[in-house]
Amino acid sequence: xRSSDLSIVELLKIDPKKGFPLFGxxxxxxxxxxxxxxFGDDLNQGLGLDRMRIVLSRLGYENGLTAATILADMYHFDxxxxxxxxxxILMKMSGIVDQEITDLDYDxxxxxxQFKGIWHDSFEALNxxxxxxxxxxxxxxxxxxxxxxxxxxxxxxxxILVKETSCIAQGHPxxxxxxxxxxxxxxxxxxxxxSMTLDPLDEDIARLKAELQKSREALMxxxxxxxxxxxxxxxxxxxxxxxxxxxxMENLIxxxxxxxxxxxxxxxxxxxGTGKELIAxxxxxxxxxxxxxxxxxxxxxxxxxxxxxxxxxxxxGAFTGADTHKKGLxxxxxxxxxxxxxxxxxxxxxQAKLLRVLxxxxxxxxxxxxNIPIQVRIIAASNRDLKQMIEKGAFREDLFYRLAVFPLNIxxxxxxxxxxxILARHFLNRVKASxxxxxxxxxxxxxxxxxxxNIRELENCIEYASVTAxxxxxxxxxxxxxxxxxxxxxxxTLSSDMPTLKELEQRYTQFILEHTQGNKSxxxxxxxxxxxxxxxxLQSR
Numbered sequence: 001x002r003s004s005d006l007s008i009v010e011l012l013k014i015d016p017k018k019g020f021p022l023f024g025x026x027x028x029x030x031x032x033x034x035x036x037x038x039f040g041d042d043l044n045q046g047l048g049l050d051r052m053r054i055v056l057s058r059l060g061y062e063n064g065l066t067a068a069t070i071l072a073d074m075y076h077f078d079x080x081x082x083x084x085x086x087x088x089i090l091m092k093m094s095g096i097v098d099q100e101i102t103d104l105d106y107d108x109x110x111x112x113x114q115f116k117g118i119w120h121d122s123f124e125a126l127n128x129x130x131x132x133x134x135x136x137x138x139x140x141x142x143x144x145x146x147x148x149x150x151x152x153x154x155x156x157x158x159x160i161l162v163k164e165t166s167c168i169a170q171g172h173p174x175x176x177x178x179x180x181x182x183x184x185x186x187x188x189x190x191x192x193x194x195s196m197t198l199d200p201l202d203e204d205i206a207r208l209k210a211e212l213q214k215s216r217e218a219l220m221x222x223x224x225x226x227x228x229x230x231x232x233x234x235x236x237x238x239x240x241x242x243x244x245x246x247x248x249m250e251n252l253i254x255x256x257x258x259x260x261x262x263x264x265x266x267x268x269x270x271x272x273g274t275g276k277e278l279i280a281x282x283x284x285x286x287x288x289x290x291x292x293x294x295x296x297x298x299x300x301x302x303x304x305x306x307x308x309x310x311x312x313x314x315x316x317g318a319f320t321g322a323d324t325h326k327k328g329l330x331x332x333x334x335x336x337x338x339x340x341x342x343x344x345x346x347x348x349x350x351q352a353k354l355l356r357v358l359x360x361x362x363x364x365x366x367x368x369x370x371n372i373p374i375q376v377r378i379i380a381a382s383n384r385d386l387k388q389m390i391e392k393g394a395f396r397e398d399l400f401y402r403l404a405v406f407p408l409n410i411x412x413x414x415x416x417x418x419x420x421x422i423l424a425r426h427f428l429n430r431v432k433a434s435x436x437x438x439x440x441x442x443x444x445x446x447x448x449x450x451x452x453x454n455i456r457e458l459e460n461c462i463e464y465a466s467v468t469a470x471x472x473x474x475x476x477x478x479x480x481x482x483x484x485x486x487x488x489x490x491x492x493t494l495s496s497d498m499p500t501l502k503e504l505e506q507r508y509t510q511f512i513l514e515h516t517q518g519n520k521s522x523x524x525x526x527x528x529x530x531x532x533x534x535x536x537x538l539q540s541r
Contacts, residue, residue, distance in 0.1 A: 001075040001443070003085035005421055008093045010437040010473060011074075024070035024440075053142040056124075060146025067147075068154030074440035076447075076518060081106055084113075084155045087148060097122045097144055097175075111156060112181050119144060119175040125168045139164035141175055152179060242278060243426045246416040252408060253282070259406040260286035265358060267343075267403040268381040270410030273456030276381040277341060279408060284337040289377060292336030295329050300345040308350055314366035330363050333376040343380040343403065344389060351396045358402040378403070413451040413458065414507065420447050423455060427462040428474075435466065438474045444518040445476045448510045449483050509537050 013022050020027045067090050068083070077083040081104070088099045098120040105114045119125075124141040139145075145162045152160035162179035166172040242253065259266060260283045268276045277296060284294045302310060313328030330338055340346075346354065357363055358378065362371040380403045389395035413420065424446055428435050438446070442465075451457055461480055469478040476484045499507065509527065516522040524534045 001077050001421070001447075002082045003077075003089065006075075006086055006089040007425075007437050008089065010439065010443075011089070011093055013439065013473065023067075024074050026066070026070055053138075053140070056142040057146035057149075060143040060148075061150035061153075062146075064147040064150025064152075065154045066150075068151045072154075075443065080108070080155055084152060087151045090151070091144075091147070095123070096147075097141075099148075111158060113152070113156060113160065114178075114180040116178045117176070119164075119177060122168070122175045125175050128169050138170070139167035139175070140169045141167060141177075144175075145177065148177070148179065156181065158182070242275070242282065243423050244416070244419050245422055246411070246418040248411045248416060249419065252279070252410060256283050256408060257286050259283065261288070262406070263377055264405040265377070265403050266379045266406045266408060267386075267400075268379065268408045268410065269386070270381075270383065271412045271452075271454055272383045273454035274410040274412060275455055276383075276410060277339060279410065280337070280339045280379045280381065283379060284339075287337070287377070289336050293333050294337050294339065295333040295376075296339040296341060297329060298341045300342040304347045304350065307346075308353070309366050311350075312353070312363045312365050315368045319367065326365075328363060328365060330357065330374055330376055331372060333374075335375045336377070338376045338378050340378060340380040342382060344382040344384040344386060344395060348396070351399050355396060355399045355402060358399075413454045414449075414510075417447055420451075420458065423458055424462055427459050428466060431463060431466040432470070436471075436473045439476075441476050441518075442474050442479065444513075445479060445484060448513045448518070450507055450510065506537060509534070 011023060012028075014020070015022050015027070021030065022028065064087075067087075071086055071090070072083065077086070085101065088101070091097050091099050099117060100120060101115055101117040103116040106112070119141060122141050122144060124143055128140045141164045145164050149160055149162040152162065159182045160179055161182050162177055164175060164177045166174065166176045168175055242249075244250070244253070256279055266280075266283060268279055270276050280296075281294060284290060297307075297310065299307060309326070309328070311328050311330055313326045313331060316323065316325050340354075343354075357374070360371070361375075362373045364371050386395050386400050386404075390397045390400060421443060424438070428437070446458075446461075453460070461483055464480050465474045465478045469475070509523070512523045512526050513520070516526070520534055524530060527534065529537075
């Protein structure tokens with residue numbers, strides 16, 4: 001999960017029993033700006049401006065720490081930075097401020113962070129600038145500094161001090177802030193902790209920090225390389241029109257765009273439902289053949305004798321019923337692209353003829369006596385391992401190398417976890433743009449499913465869920481039983497493509513996480529490993 005994946009409408013829900021609004025499993029209270037303004041005025045009148053600042057900072061700190069815990073329980077973030085950046089969504093959801101981080105420096109090895117930013121439309125600054133315009137000599141967004149301090153401290157498991165450096169309540173053009181981690185050697189630490197800790201809350205804060213420690217352990221050790229993924233959290237739709245965010249798909253699309261400029265054959269391999277024809281159409285659209293036809297044939301859908309006449313055509317009288325001449329599809333495609341799907345299903349005799357087409361750039365219609373030149377480009381695809389078929393004598397080796405001038409391999413969806421949520425939201429939006437989305441439990445279920453049917457299975461799943469939950473958030477109960485209630489015999493699903501032992505171990509780990517609804521402590525107990533070891537398994541995916 002990335003911070004940009006958070007949806008405000010999915011973060012909040014209604015308690016079905018009591019009707020109260022909930023954030024995660026925590027009841028929340030909705031109040032208005034006017035009442036908060038009166039509350040601040042009463043605090044100032046009763047305690048004085050300085051003590052009011054302390055009370056609001058403490059209130060913000062406790063709320064920030066709690067919010068970090070709730071969010072970590074709801075979602076599994078890719079990195080600590082993604083978890084931290086999610087504070088922007090929480091603050092905007094609460095209506096208190098629109099937060100912008102302008103500068104961020106993070107050293108995961110030392111767990112040291114320093115950041116700067118701007119608070120746009122701070123409710124505190126707007127409130128107090130109207131009440132005490134003449135008496136404010138210091139930045140006044142105390143609830144905000146406390147809130148972000150508590151949230152960041154919860155995320156990184158150490159004390160983070162946030163200070164407001166300028167405030168519109170003082171007449172400055174904007175509210176700006178800076179934050180940085182404190183160590184035991186910092187003189188500010190004791191003063192900060194004293195101001196942020198109310199004695200009656202000590203035990204609760206200690207408990208919250210202990211819970212956060214469990215969620216933080218392996219995130220601290222995450223390879224720094226994954227940090228760059230945060231830069232990809234923007235637009236997930238590529239110029240190809242395809243929806244993806246995973247690095248493997250980014251590399252594949254980039255390579256496909258380069259080979260589109262050539263005329264050489266392409267072989268696309270991948271499991272059923274991974275989008276092989278979409279890639280073939282993308283190559284066609286990016287090529288200089290884009291104004292010519294794109295013709296697709298599924299070799300598994302036609303019997304051998306009919307497939308031959310469809311590909312190569314026939315002459316009048318070639319067989320009973322051949323009353324006229326018929327152009328083959330390879331010829332009708334002209335200078336365009338011919339997509340031969342499931343090429344592994346071609347009979348050996350047609351494999352030999354296709355090999356000649358690739359070598360000589362000509363075809364001979366069924367019953368014909370002369371060859372006809374063709375100019376079409378051929379792209380083939382298979383959901384089977386052609387090299388294994390070659391070893392078994394079921395596919396010609398010379399044809400394989402003629403087709404695989406440019407081989408493309410599409411990873412299955414279970415290896416592209418980054419793509420699952422954005423694809424699910426895309427399919428849901430296509431069915432009903434106003435749909436309220438998914439619950440965190442449903443998101444975890446989607447992200448931990450192995451998806452043997454890949455994107456096609458995911459699309460069918462979302463269509464199913466949109467019918468079972470037409471006007472409410474999709475929960476695990478709204479998903480197909482094959483996804484929400486996995487079969488007890490999971491080995492066929494986990495090992496359908498003969499994975500390596502390491503890959504099988506990773507899939508089983510994901511299955512256990514799905515079974516425990518994302519509870520890593522329970523998953524670790526079932527697997528017989530420590531939580532840190534479990535995190536290491538997840539990070540190596």
